[in-house]
Amino acid sequence: MHRVNPPRAAARGFTLPELLVAVAIGLLILAGMTTLFVRNSHAQQAVERANRQIENGRYAIDVMSVDLRNAGYYGEYDPTELPTPPGVPDPCALTVGALKAALPLHVQGYDAGAAMPGCLTDQKSGTDVLVVRHTRACVKGDPNCDASDPAGPLFQASLCNNPSELGSGNAADHYALDTDQSLLTRHALDCTQTAGSGTLAPVRRFLTHIYFVANNDTSGDGIPTLKRAELRLVDGNLQFVIVPLVEGVDTLQLQYGMDIDGDGVVDTWTATPDGANACALPACAATNWRNVLSVRVALLAKNTDGVAGVKSQPFQTTVLMANPTGRKLP
Numbered sequence: 001m002h003r004v005n006p007p008r009a010a011a012r013g014f015t016l017p018e019l020l021v022a023v024a025i026g027l028l029i030l031a032g033m034t035t036l037f038v039r040n041s042h043a044q045q046a047v048e049r050a051n052r053q054i055e056n057g058r059y060a061i062d063v064m065s066v067d068l069r070n071a072g073y074y075g076e077y078d079p080t081e082l083p084t085p086p087g088v089p090d091p092c093a094l095t096v097g098a099l100k101a102a103l104p105l106h107v108q109g110y111d112a113g114a115a116m117p118g119c120l121t122d123q124k125s126g127t128d129v130l131v132v133r134h135t136r137a138c139v140k141g142d143p144n145c146d147a148s149d150p151a152g153p154l155f156q157a158s159l160c161n162n163p164s165e166l167g168s169g170n171a172a173d174h175y176a177l178d179t180d181q182s183l184l185t186r187h188a189l190d191c192t193q194t195a196g197s198g199t200l201a202p203v204r205r206f207l208t209h210i211y212f213v214a215n216n217d218t219s220g221d222g223i224p225t226l227k228r229a230e231l232r233l234v235d236g237n238l239q240f241v242i243v244p245l246v247e248g249v250d251t252l253q254l255q256y257g258m259d260i261d262g263d264g265v266v267d268t269w270t271a272t273p274d275g276a277n278a279c280a281l282p283a284c285a286a287t288n289w290r291n292v293l294s295v296r297v298a299l300l301a302k303n304t305d306g307v308a309g310v311k312s313q314p315f316q317t318t319v320l321m322a323n324p325t326g327r328k329l330p
Contacts, residue, residue, distance in 0.1 A: 053248060057301035057315040060226050060246040064130070065319045067209055068295050072106030072323035073134040075204050077157035077175045079103050080327050084290055087282030088274060091131040091210055092119035092229075094238040099153060099206065100177050106133055106324050108289045109254050111272050119229055119240040120212050127213040128254045128271075130295070134323075135204040140181075145205075150241075151233040153179050155206040158186035165191075177206060179233050207231065210240070213252045217244055223304050224250045250302045250312060257294030257318075264328035266294050293325045294318060 072079070082104045089102040110116055110129040117129065135155045138145030156176040158165040165173050165186055176184045181203065188199040208231040217225040226249035229240040256273050257266035270276045273288040297319065300312040 053301045053303055053313045056246050056248045057299065057313050060249050060299055060301065061297060061315050061317050063226075063245060064211060064297055065317055067132045067134075067211075068107070068297075068319040068321055070134045070137065070323070071132050071321045072327075073137065074103070074155060074175070075135055075157040075202065076159060077155075078327060079106075081171045081174070083171075084283065085286045088285050088289060090117070091208060092117045092240060094240075096153070096178055099208070100172075102133065102208075103177070105286065105289050106321065107131065107256075107292055107295065109256065109273075112253070114272075116212075117210060117229075120210065121242060122214040122216055122219075124213045124215050124224060127252045130211040130252075130254055130297075132209045132211070133207065135206050137204075139202040139204060141203070149205055150230075152231055153177060153206040153233065153238065154181055154184060154203050156184040156186045156201050156203045159189040159201050160187035160191035162187070162191050179236075179238065211252070213249055214242075214244075217247050223247050224302070226252065226299070246301075248301050248304045249299055251298075251300040253298045255296040255298075256292045257296070258288060259291045259293050259328060262291075262328060264293070264325055269296065290324075292321075293328070294320045 084104055085101050088108060089098065089105060091102070091108065093099070093102070108131045112126045112128055116123055117131075120129065123129070136145065136149065140149075140154065154177070158174050158176075161167045168174075176186050178184060184200070184203055186201045188201050190199055192199045210229040212227060212229070214225050214227045215222070217223040224247075225244050226246040227242050227244050229242050232239060232241050234241070253271075255269050255271050257269050258273060258276060259265060260267040260277065268276070273292055274285040276288050277284070279285050279288055295318070296316070298314070298316040300314055302312040
């Protein structure tokens, strides 16, 4: 017997209505996926923007805190024997004599609205300025120290109790501060001297840092930036070089903790030590700055992308300056 196969149905494609329905469904799926992708992208950008703000604020606080903790450190030298300046020194002064006169003031500042130091450029109005003085902890000549250390004034603390140094009774003989290293002739503890030479005491880089908020990172970009004016030696001359530190720092406000009774403990806080304790004379203003033991730093970090509606992030810390505080404690 022969088996007869039924005839096959004629092959056919999609009808036009079916094709239109399929395209419409595909477009709806694609639109939904695109919307989800855009929303996720915006959310990721917002997270990155917030993280950048937080990182900038934390870094700014950290840089200033580390510098403040070292304020007043001059190697083995104790500056409490130095006389208080007759007035608050100009932090922008560029002579060795002016640097020596300012040594007793480990920190000073300018409240918003006051006349600001002349060596600052593009300083944002309504923000404070902080000046910090100290030497580097590392010794000049150490490769790890010199590798990243630009040229600048040098400081040397005498360790020798001979009649011409620590034994002289004259504070000016107890240390040396100069731009010429050949003039740094203070001796080490053994006081070894042979024909006018001997074992010299270690030499450290002397630092003056002036922190401020500028209106721009680079000229005209409108990005508020924390900057630092650094005292350096350029072509044999002292000058301040302004270094951008952190973009997006919009505000810097400072308060200072003062020791009134000399017991090494903060007794009062003020934004303007110059006029604290009813001070109206330059001499007592310098004394007030010398009695500052702690600094409260507050700043705002904003986004640098120009996106409207993004909140600024506040940051605050209080830094106890160990060197001046320790010298006051009994």
